[in-house]
Amino acid sequence: MTERAVCVIGTGLIGGSLMRTAGKAGRTVWGTSDSPDTAEEARADGFDVTTDTDAALRRAAEDDALVVLAVPLPALPGVLRRVDAVAPTCRLTDTVSVKVAVADHVARYAPSARFVGGHPMAGTAESGWAAGQAGLFTGAAWVVAADDGLDLDVWADVAELAWACGARVVPAAADEHDLAVARVSHLPHLLAAVLAAVGAAGEDDLPLALAASSFADGTRVAGTRPELVLAMCEGNRDALLGAVDDALGRLGAMRGALASTGGLAATVNAGYAGRQRWAAARDPEAVRVRRSRLALPALREVGRRGDAVVGWTE
Amino acid sequence: MTERAVCVIGTGLIGGSLMRTAGKAGRTVWGTSDSPDTAEEARADGFDVTTDTDAALRRAAEDDALVVLAVPLPALPGVLRRVDAVAPTCRLTDTVSVKVAVADHVARYAPSARFVGGHPMAGTAESGWAAGQAGLFTGAAWVVAADDGLDLDVWADVAELAWACGARVVPAAADEHDLAVARVSHLPHLLAAVLAAVGAAGEDDLPLALAASSFADGTRVAGTRPELVLAMCEGNRDALLGAVDDALGRLGAMRGALASTGGLAATVNAGYAGRQRWAAARDPEAVRVRRSRLALPALREVGRRGDAVVGWTE
The missing domain is CATH 3.40.50.720 (NAD(P)-binding Rossmann-like Domain)
Structure with a gap:
């Protein structure tokens, strides 16, 4: 060698x-x-x-x-x-x-x-x-x-x-890499940013006082220096658009189910299965x-x- | 006492x-x-x-x-x-x-x-x-x-x-509690589920092989037993709809900016500010x-x- x-x-x-x-x-x-x-x-x-x-x-x-x-x-x-x-x-x-x-x-x-x-x-x-x-x-x-x-x-x-x-x-x-990281690296940064913004959106501090580990973990990467996140996400625009659209489609379907039947099982079960598949990998x-x-x-x-x-x- | x-x-x-x-x-x-x-x-x-x-x-x-x-x-x-x-x-x-x-x-x-x-x-x-x-x-x-x-x-x-x-x-x-936890506890579970489903959606295992800590943290609560997540989220339907709509609005605006100018600064900066506010609280x-x-x-x-x-x- x-x-x-x-x-x-x-x-x-x-x-x-x-x-x-x-x-x-x-x-x-x-x-x-x-x-x-x-x-x-x-x-x-x-x-x-x-x-x-x-x-x-x-x-x-x-x-x-x-x-x-x-x-x-x-x-x-x-x-x-x-x-x-x-x-x-x-x-x-x-x-x-x-x-x-x-x-x-x-x-x-x-x-x-x-x-x-x-x-x-x-x-x-x-x-x-x-x-x-x-x-x-x-x-x-x-x-x-x-x-x-x-x-x-x-x-x-x-x-x-x-x-x-x-x-x-x-x-x-190279293109398969970019599609993959759009889903498992860049999308997590954007969802973390959205979650952190929603959590801090209210006028009073009660939501942040009640934020426990699900919020802490879900927003951790939102604490990354913005210029680093922008450099990586903006540089992967085409692949990222597809991943964002997938997430938007799933969130929209969930919103519809919650408003109509009140049921979230499809969303929650798919997420559980995805996490299990990740763990197995x-x-x-x-x-x-x-x-x-x-x-x-x-x-x-x-x-x-x-x-x-x-x-x-x- | x-x-x-x-x-x-x-x-x-x-x-x-x-x-x-x-x-x-x-x-x-x-x-x-x-x-x-x-x-x-x-x-x-x-x-x-x-x-x-x-x-x-x-x-x-x-x-x-x-x-x-x-x-x-x-x-x-x-x-x-x-x-x-x-x-x-x-x-x-x-x-x-x-x-x-x-x-x-x-x-x-x-x-x-x-x-x-x-x-x-x-x-x-x-x-x-x-x-x-x-x-x-x-x-x-x-x-x-x-x-x-x-x-x-x-x-x-x-x-x-x-x-x-x-x-x-x-x-x-009670109602202020429910609005707060919709944002900082129930929404994190749903976003984690969506992220886990997007990460595992492809035919091959390359995305999961490349999933590092941003994905692991962002999907952690998706590993919770589905019936527990359903019981808490479905029981908070009205407050949760508002939190989901806030997230959908922010994601949609981000999608528009990414597709048009390619810029994600508004999303990423708002997320960074939210995480800082959480840390200060x-x-x-x-x-x-x-x-x-x-x-x-x-x-x-x-x-x-x-x-x-x-x-x-x-």
């Missing part, structure tokens, strides 16, 4: 956790931050972080390092222009929570990069370098894009980085594949089954 | 926890269960539980005990008929999660009972005697109804029971009142401010 060096662009929660984790796993890691204060904070913690993105990318080109873009979607075009200028054919991945929009940006701004998208499904409501932690990815799903035409050698690099961070690899086509099959015979259609099937790739066969 | 005996009708999660807690607090406690198996299980744990509801109520009438109805709403009429037959003027409270419907049932089936409604805001996704625990109410809000015309002496009994269980008393009119003022001068309008104002009554003044 190649112990490839890693260049992390962006040292927020995800990038900062990745530097800590990959460093502990023995990788050579360096990173960049836009903010001189953050770079200094990270250096004080013993990490090789600069504000000079070009210098970091130049070193990546020289070392054939894997470059990881860990910035929010709106910041990508600017970073990709620097990749194209300084390290045009580098091995490139990302950690952004949408995959079609990132692939479109890469095709437009850094078309020669050997790009394989990624998305570690880990996070907290916190953000910034100080919130990062070495164990953030342990046991998490890490999507590695499996669209036809990508460089299988880079796919293997990204998978090995995910494994080195303690994650399991879920292969998925908590134990994915751990698949191993042969590094020399990677086949993208077979990888995509692993992800569709809800299973994960955890390493190479001998 | 009177250490009044407590007769608990129904020994599920709430009734079972109440027996354990009030017993530890030194009260004389007995209870009833419809199920011979549950009664035997409770007796094996050292509690005085019978299946003979009439006998338990007769003893309550003799001892002037506080009778606590800890059964689901649909079971109330049958129990109230026995109260009216055996202990018609008993001191009576309940733990049901809606208050207008319970008051209507009491007025119809046990009109002579000295009734003051209650609702301890505690629970887990578990249910049944075995799920009960002595600490369940510690630090929780316990609504005690504060409608005009009720017996202030019984109000004091119910408040003292709540304090003995480690809870703080939030006084509220976590520290209610602890109010003490004079037992001999209880005034229901003033008590209701305490609840509307989001504050709580924690004991008597000297």
Whole structure:
């Protein structure tokens, strides 16, 4: 297994956790931050972080390092222009929570990069370098894009980085990923926002005084920094519209049943069944594949089954 | 302070926890269960539980005990008929999660009972005697109804029971309680059900494989036994319709903004502000009142401010 060096662009929660984790796993890691204060904070913690993105990318080109873009979607075009200028054919991945929009940006701004998208499904409501932690990815799903035409050698690099961070690899086509996260990640943020707004809508504080764990859990992610939620949800507009329409249709049907017969059994039973199905999916099959015979259609099937790739066969 | 005996009708999660807690607090406690198996299980744990509801109520009438109805709403009429037959003027409270419907049932089936409604805001996704625990109410809000015309002496009994269980008393009119819990307790259950159904709606398991903490938290209460959710939500139909319509209106406006401008800032910012307001309300003022001068309008104002009554003044 190649112990490839890693260049992390962006040292927020995800990038900062990745530097800590990959460093502990023995990788050579360096990173960049836009903010001189953050770079200094990270250096004080013993990490090789600069504000000079070009210098970091130049070193990546020289070392054939894997470059990881860990910035929010709106910041990508600017970073990709620097990749194209300084390290045009580098091995490139990302950690952004949408995959079609990132692939479109890469095709437009850094078309020669050997790009394989990624998305570690880990996070907290916190953000910034100080919130990062070495164990953030342990046991998490890490999507590695499996669209036809990508460089299988880079796919293997990204998978090995995910494994080195303690994650399991879920292969998925970019569009299938975006549809899935619209339902299980972006819609939860929007429903949490709606619930928090409804709970706080009244004039007096009685509702909030009576809010117990169902409200606390249901609104937890509404406490995430708004700009992070907007970056991920707005970047997945098409897939998200479908998920929102599904939710609106179910809520509308429930409203009709409540107003007419007063019955909520269809809604509540479907939710119970969905939660049970989710609980049953908590134990994915751990698949191993042969590094020399990677086949993208077979990888995509692993992800569709809800299973994960955890390493190479001998 | 009177250490009044407590007769608990129904020994599920709430009734079972109440027996354990009030017993530890030194009260004389007995209870009833419809199920011979549950009664035997409770007796094996050292509690005085019978299946003979009439006998338990007769003893309550003799001892002037506080009778606590800890059964689901649909079971109330049958129990109230026995109260009216055996202990018609008993001191009576309940733990049901809606208050207008319970008051209507009491007025119809046990009109002579000295009734003051209650609702301890505690629970887990578990249910049944075995799920009960002595600490369940510690630090929780316990609504005690504060409608005009009720017996202030019984109000004091119910408040003292709540304090003995480690809870703080939030006084509220029955209709104001129902509107509040529709927003912060019943709506969260319905949104969780919708989210769980949307997440599990696809043909393949990729969405569930990618579901992380935002989905896990947002759907947690969808794992509650459906009959419990139905009993509480369907019993609060009128108030719940208003809360559902508020949520539908906000979701619809968000859908429109996403489809037209692609912007979600209004939704996400309102949710963030709501969650912040909820967090700020976590520290209610602890109010003490004079037992001999209880005034229901003033008590209701305490609840509307989001504050709580924690004991008597000297």
